[in-house]
Amino acid sequence: MKKRLLDIAHGRSGDKGDAANVGIIAYDDKGYEIIKKQLTKERVKEHFKGICLGEVERYELPNIRALNFILNNTLGGGGTVSLKHDAQGKTLAAALLRMEVDE
């Protein structure tokens, strides 16, 4: 069955220069198994097509049921250089929670 990531996880995003960090946290162990398996680097890169123009880095934090993604070349130059309305990538965690996952 398909589910929105929003229903099994939450998270927070922010800026690191021109890169954005997106941390995604599953609400329970079952959810963590799903995100660990399905939120691959490739899938996240594809999801952010047109937003993330660089490489995606992926890290696991099993201790808090979380994954951390670094989206390189994403914030239009970052800091005060960026012309983006969301120059700090604050809304990108919510953007990732749009993704559909298989349960």
Next chain:
Amino acid sequence: MKDKIRIASGQGFWGDLIDAPYNQVTKGEVDYLVMDYLAEVTMSILQKQKMRNPTLGYARDLPDLMKRILPVCIEKGIKVITNGGGVNPVACADAILDIAMNLQIKKLDIAVVIGDDIRSNIDEIIFSGCELKNMDTGESIVPYKSKLVSANVYFGALPIVEALQRGADIVITGRTTDTGLTLAPMIYEFGWDKNNYDLMAAGTVAGHILECGAQSSGGNFLGDWKSIDNMAEIGFPIAEAYPNGDVIITKHKNTGGRVSFETVAEQLVYEIGDPTSYITPDCVADFTSIKLEDLGNDRVRVYNVKGKEATDSYKVSCSYADGYSAVASLTYSWPDALTKAKAADKILRQRLANLNLKFDEIRTEFVGYNSTHGPLATEIDEDKINEIMLRIAVRSKDHDSLKRFGMEIAPLILTGPPSVTGFAGGRPRPNEVIAYWPALIPKKLVEPQVKILELK
């Protein structure tokens, strides 16, 4: 030695809730108040203020705040640690001493931590072989040297520890890591060995949880945010630290917000890179070792934190002037709001092109449709959209091009698509763009200094 200390977060950034520090020192027991004021761009703003007036260059909210909280802090023995000294910690301390005198306070020792500002000796540093290469691009700083607005080293907890050991009631620093502000009182109170990297990491993680204020106590919470109680009176986080490195994150009773596994976990993943290597001047903390236990009643235990030896360099944050930008917006109403906004954008772009203006970038976003999630925004039924705000931002090295851009916005109202409003406040003005240059510097090339200023 105390069996525990309570460290309260008072500000997550310069511009955070004005009353938060006052509430932290009055609504319950705390031993330390820590306040982070500095973002990357803040240093360059402060540097410009100092160039105009040598007695400025620090967070100007700070003296007003101290006027309010100093009597309480002295009565209760609460020490204040902040990096709000910006590029002029001594002037900041002087301003606070003046306030203390006016309040007829008898005894007050303020420590300042300086030595982080390397702008004036950048030539020596380059001469010694350190080119302050950009951490992202690898480029040498040499060609940018003349454009530098600010250059500051991030110091860690140790200079603050020295200040506390020398009896400071208040510690005002320049560029210090947010995490160092919280770690320092733990090292000082519990006599921690700076080479015990697990303890350094434990205090660093507590600092990371506190550094963005209420972001760990229910603010900006992407989980079930609707169930967060009384955000209007949100309580800022408090780290209750123990000598063995255990920390309980909590907040004062009878405040709003929430401290739970979820709210703390969200802050843990905020603005981190590789979680196994969270690098600070004090240690390299492993965020994958952290254990969280939700104890209920707004108490979360943070324990089992592991760390490794610190690296032999400090991070440096430089900024330089890099042209100008301007932002304009207009709001279009139903019917066909999005179509109108798109048409206006096209007209404006053609006019700008006809004028042969020079821009490095022109960016259009439609607020109400795709300004946050870009291509991920779902298609919308035009008839159901009430309004769309057209937002156009431009960047250029050429000030005149930006000035002319500002003159081309209002005319769209009478020479473009209908039912448009929202043009108030005059023409958009060019703002100076301050670009940020992250680099590393060997620790041996810089020396933090601690000075104590006493009330006379």
